[in-house]
Amino acid sequence: MSDASTQPKPAPTAIEEIESAVIRFAGDSGDGIQLTGTQFTTTTAIAGNDLATLPDYPAEIRAPAGTLAGVSGFQIQFSSREVLTPGDVPDVLVAMNPAALKANIKGVKKGGLLILNKDAFNAANLKKAGYEKDPLEDGSLSDWRVIPVELTRLTRNALEGMGLSPTETERCKNFFALGMMYWLYDRPLDATARWIEAKFKKNPKFVEANTKALHAGNVFAETAELFGHHYRVRKAPIKPGVYRNVTGNEATALGMVAASSVSGLPLWLGSYPITPASDILHELSKHKNFGVKTFQAEDEIAAIGSAIGAAFAGMLATTTTSGPGVALKSEAIGLAVMTELPVVIVNVQRGGPSTGLPTKTEQADLLQALYGRNGECPVPVLAAATPSDCFWMAYEACRLAVKYMTPVFLLTDGYLANGSEPWLVPRVAGLPKFGVPALPAAEEFQPYKREAETMARPWATPGVKGYEHRIGGIEKQDVTGNVSYDPDNHERMVRLRAAKVNKMAQDIPPTEVLGERKGDVLLVGWGGTYGSITAAVQEMQKTGRKVSAVHLRHLNPLPPDLGDLLSGFKHIVVPELNMGQLLKVLRAKYLVPAKGINKIKGQPFKVSEIVAGVDAVLKGEN
Amino acid sequence: MADHKDELETLPAAGPVLTMKDFKSDQMVRWCPGCGDFAILASVQKILPSIGVPREKTVFVSGIGCSSRFPYYMNTYGFHSIHGRAPTLATAIKCARPDLQVWVVTGDGDGLSIGGNHLVHALRKNADLKILLFNNRIYGLTKGQYSPTSEMGKKTKSSPMGSIDAPLNPLAVALASEATFVARAVDTDLPFLSEVLTRAAKHKGSAFVEIFQNCIVFNDGAWDPVAAKAIRDEKMLRLEHGKPMIFGKDRSKGVRLKNGFDPEVVHFDPAAPPKDLLVHDAHAATPTLAHLLAHMDEPIPQGVFRDVAKPTLDQLMDAQLAEAKSKPADLQKLLNGSENWTVAA
Numbered sequence: 001m002s003d004a005s006t007q008p009k010p011a012p013t014a015i016e017e018i019e020s021a022v023i024r025f026a027g028d029s030g031d032g033i034q035l036t037g038t039q040f041t042t043t044t045a046i047a048g049n050d051l052a053t054l055p056d057y058p059a060e061i062r063a064p065a066g067t068l069a070g071v072s073g074f075q076i077q078f079s080s081r082e083v084l085t086p087g088d089v090p091d092v093l094v095a096m097n098p099a100a101l102k103a104n105i106k107g108v109k110k111g112g113l114l115i116l117n118k119d120a121f122n123a124a125n126l127k128k129a130g131y132e133k134d135p136l137e138d139g140s141l142s143d144w145r146v147i148p149v150e151l152t153r154l155t156r157n158a159l160e161g162m163g164l165s166p167t168e169t170e171r172c173k174n175f176f177a178l179g180m181m182y183w184l185y186d187r188p189l190d191a192t193a194r195w196i197e198a199k200f201k202k203n204p205k206f207v208e209a210n211t212k213a214l215h216a217g218n219v220f221a222e223t224a225e226l227f228g229h230h231y232r233v234r235k236a237p238i239k240p241g242v243y244r245n246v247t248g249n250e251a252t253a254l255g256m257v258a259a260s261s262v263s264g265l266p267l268w269l270g271s272y273p274i275t276p277a278s279d280i281l282h283e284l285s286k287h288k289n290f291g292v293k294t295f296q297a298e299d300e301i302a303a304i305g306s307a308i309g310a311a312f313a314g315m316l317a318t319t320t321t322s323g324p325g326v327a328l329k330s331e332a333i334g335l336a337v338m339t340e341l342p343v344v345i346v347n348v349q350r351g352g353p354s355t356g357l358p359t360k361t362e363q364a365d366l367l368q369a370l371y372g373r374n375g376e377c378p379v380p381v382l383a384a385a386t387p388s389d390c391f392w393m394a395y396e397a398c399r400l401a402v403k404y405m406t407p408v409f410l411l412t413d414g415y416l417a418n419g420s421e422p423w424l425v426p427r428v429a430g431l432p433k434f435g436v437p438a439l440p441a442a443e444e445f446q447p448y449k450r451e452a453e454t455m456a457r458p459w460a461t462p463g464v465k466g467y468e469h470r471i472g473g474i475e476k477q478d479v480t481g482n483v484s485y486d487p488d489n490h491e492r493m494v495r496l497r498a499a500k501v502n503k504m505a506q507d508i509p510p511t512e513v514l515g516e517r518k519g520d521v522l523l524v525g526w527g528g529t530y531g532s533i534t535a536a537v538q539e540m541q542k543t544g545r546k547v548s549a550v551h552l553r554h555l556n557p558l559p560p561d562l563g564d565l566l567s568g569f570k571h572i573v574v575p576e577l578n579m580g581q582l583l584k585v586l587r588a589k590y591l592v593p594a595k596g597i598n599k600i601k602g603q604p605f606k607v608s609e610i611v612a613g614v615d616a617v618l619k620g621e622n
Numbered sequence: 623m624a625d626h627k628d629e630l631e632t633l634p635a636a637g638p639v640l641t642m643k644d645f646k647s648d649q650m651v652r653w654c655p656g657c658g659d660f661a662i663l664a665s666v667q668k669i670l671p672s673i674g675v676p677r678e679k680t681v682f683v684s685g686i687g688c689s690s691r692f693p694y695y696m697n698t699y700g701f702h703s704i705h706g707r708a709p710t711l712a713t714a715i716k717c718a719r720p721d722l723q724v725w726v727v728t729g730d731g732d733g734l735s736i737g738g739n740h741l742v743h744a745l746r747k748n749a750d751l752k753i754l755l756f757n758n759r760i761y762g763l764t765k766g767q768y769s770p771t772s773e774m775g776k777k778t779k780s781s782p783m784g785s786i787d788a789p790l791n792p793l794a795v796a797l798a799s800e801a802t803f804v805a806r807a808v809d810t811d812l813p814f815l816s817e818v819l820t821r822a823a824k825h826k827g828s829a830f831v832e833i834f835q836n837c838i839v840f841n842d843g844a845w846d847p848v849a850a851k852a853i854r855d856e857k858m859l860r861l862e863h864g865k866p867m868i869f870g871k872d873r874s875k876g877v878r879l880k881n882g883f884d885p886e887v888v889h890f891d892p893a894a895p896p897k898d899l900l901v902h903d904a905h906a907a908t909p910t911l912a913h914l915l916a917h918m919d920e921p922i923p924q925g926v927f928r929d930v931a932k933p934t935l936d937q938l939m940d941a942q943l944a945e946a947k948s949k950p951a952d953l954q955k956l957l958n959g960s961e962n963w964t965v966a967a
Binding site for chain 2: 042045046048191195238239240241242243244245246254257258261266268270287288289290291293295297298299301302303304305306307308309310312313314315317331332334335339425426427428461462463464465466467468469470471472473474482483
C-alpha cells in the first residue's frame, strides 16, 4: 500500500468524462473472474453510479483450462444515468487468455478496448482456443484498440521475494488487472483493499500479496501510460437513502427472512442443491439467529415434502429450486393445493429441457408453473422483474401464501439470481404487515370452512387442543374436509380451489404503464426481461414511436386491468426468452392477436433485439 | 452401552386421563374385513393413553397404500400425504415442533419401494419419528402386484411366471441406515405388539418397527409358516435385552454361534440351558449383532433388535439455532448488509 503513495507521481493524465461504460472481464473459470467482477461492481456502486451486472459462467467448476468451454465472464454497465441492463456491447474486454478473447470478441464494440494478458498467448493456449495464428500478430484485431499486458510476468515481479509459489503468484493476477481497471475508471482502491483484508484475514501473506498486486496494477496503468487517458463516470441521480448491492438470490432470501420476521412465523426452507438456486439455501442457512430452519433434503421431493410438513406444523414454509427440481416436486405441489397449505416455491429458471443449460438463463417454465401438474391444480404465480425486485416478490409470495392458504410460485431466473444492482434498502417499519388470522372457536372449527374475503381455510396447527383434524391428498368434502368421492362435491371443490386463487386478483395493484395508455405497440413482458424491455421502450419513445410497455409481476391470476390495457393498442408484442409462453396465455385469455419476440440462447435480451423486434411488427414483417 | 436406560421422555403433566376411545376418530374404518390393519390400529389406540402424550400433540403421517389410511381413524392431528413421502413431511413436522410426537404409518411398497430413499434418510438423521412399517409382502391397494419384500418366484398379477426380483430385508435396511431403534412384531400377537409399540413410542429418536401384517385378500397367510398362532413359539424368538436367546413352547431351544458368525439352533433340557447361548444386547454400540439377527430366518427374531441413544435431528437443529441466537436478529441491519453506502438527499 505504501508503495503507491511514496512513488513519485507522473504528470497527471487527462480525464475524459463519459456518461456510461460497459466492461467485460473474461478468463478461465479458475481465474477469479466472478470475484474480480463483483469487486469492480462494489467499488462502482460506492462511487455512486447506477449499474447492472451479468455474470456468465460455465456449468463445469473447472472446465479444461484454456478452452472455450471453460471461459467465465462478468459484464457490468455503469452510468451517471439510470441503468436497466448490463449493456448490449462491451466498450472494454479484459481477456485473461486466447479462449476468453475468442469467446467474447464478437460482442465487443468496434473501436473498443481489448486488454489482453499477453503472457497467456502462447502456442499451447492459442491451439486450445482454436487460433491458427496469434491474433496479437496477424492483424485480425485491427478493429479494436489492443493493449497487450504481460499480466503474469508483471504480477510475478510485483510479488517477488514474498516467498509465494508460482501458483499462488499466478492467482493474484486478477487483482493486478482489477487495479488497472480502477485506474482506467478513476476509482479508489480502498473498498477492495478492505475486502481482501477481511477475506484473507487468516492468511496475512495472501492479504499482502493480493493488495500488492492490486496496487501494482493501478500504478502500472498510470505510469506505463498504456491508455493515454482515463475516464470518469459521474454519480447517477439516485433517490436518497441507504444502498447496497444485491443479487437476485440474496434478495429472495432476504425477502423471506423479512416476511418471517414481520409475520412472526418462523421460516422453514426445505431445499436440494441445484444451480442456479443454491445460493438462496446458502444465504438462508446463515440466518439461524432469525429462527430460520434450513433443511438440506435428500432430494427435490423430500425438500417440498418437508416444506408441506413444516407448513402443516405452522411455519412459514418455502422450497427453492430450478426447473428440473420443479418437475420432481409436481405431485407434492398438488398435495399442497389439495391440503390448502401455504408453501412458497421458488423456481430460479434455467435453460431446459432436462439438464439443459444449468448456468444460463431462460423463461421457459411459465407454463410448467401454471399447468404442470395432474388434475385441475391452480397455483398463484408471481415473477420478479429485477435482482432487487426478488426481495419484494419473495415477500409478497409469503404474504399471499399465508393470506390465501395456498402454495405460491415465485419465478426468478438465472440472470436475476446472479445479476446484481444497487438496491435502496427498505425501512423495516414500512414493510406491509401480515400474520395469521385468529382461529374460529373450537366448536365451530371445520378444516375446510372458508373465510369469506379470501376463501382461505383456517390454519389449525398441531398442538392446539380441540382442533385435531386429518387432511390429505384425497378429495375433500366441502367444509368438513373428510374424504369424499361424491361427484358433485368433487366438481364443487375443483371450482372452489380455482375461485380462491382468482380471488387473489383483489391484491394486485393497478398495472403501471411505461408510456401512454393508448398507442401503436404495447410490449407485455414478465420476469428478468424488465431491464431490456424498459431500455428499448425508452429508446423508441425518444424517437417518437408510440410504444408503451407493461411488466407483469402477477401471472396467475393476471392483473384485472390487463384486458382493458391491451385493447388500447394496435399491436401487442410479447418479448420472452422462450418460444412464446406468456404469448399463448394472453392469446387464450384475451383473444388478442399478440406477437412474440423470442430468444432461446441462454442469454438475456439485448436492447437492440427488442427494438428490432418491435420495428419488424411496425413494418408488418412479423 | 452398559449404563443405557430406556429414555423415557419427560412428558407434559397429564390432563384428564385418556382412554383408547379418545383416540378413535368418527370415521368409518374401511379396510377389508379380516385385514391385519385392524389389530394394529387397535393396538396403537390402546397403548397411546399409557404414553401420556395428549391427543393434540400427537400427529400421524402416512403415504399411500392400505396402511396409509391409518391417520383418518385416529382422533389426533393427521396427514395422509403422497406415495412414499410421509417421512419427509413427518421429519419437518417434528423439527418444526419438537413438542409433538410424530408417527409414520407405511407399508412395504410405500416405505421400501417408492419411498425407500426417504426412509433411509429419516433414519440416518435420527429424526424423532415412530415409523410403523406394515409388511404384507404384496401391493394391496393396487390389487395384488409383488412388492419389494415379496419372495422370489412369487406369482402375482404382475409376475404371472413368478417374481425375479430378490426381496430386501426391512430391518437390515433400517440398521444399515443407523436407526437408533429397530424392532419387529406380528399383527396377530396383540400383547407383544403392544409391548413393542410402547417401547417404540418411548424411544427418543427414530424408531422403526416392522410389523408382519396379513393381507387377507391378496396374500392371505403370507406369515403363517412362521407366525401362525399354533407354531409361532417354535418358529420365532422373542428378543429380551440381557437374556440368552431361548425359544420354543417348552423353552428347550436356543441360539448360539458356530464358526464365528453363523447362528445355529441348539436343543437342550430347559432346566439346564447351555452356557454358550447368545445373549441379546439391544444397546450395543455397533449394530453387528442386530444385523446378524435381522438376517436370521430360523428362528425369526421379534422384539427390539436395537435401541441406542443419539441426539435427534430436532435437538441438533434447535441447538444450532440456540447457538446462533448469540448474534442479535436485527432485520434492518441484515437488510442493510455489510457493504452499503448512503446517498444524501
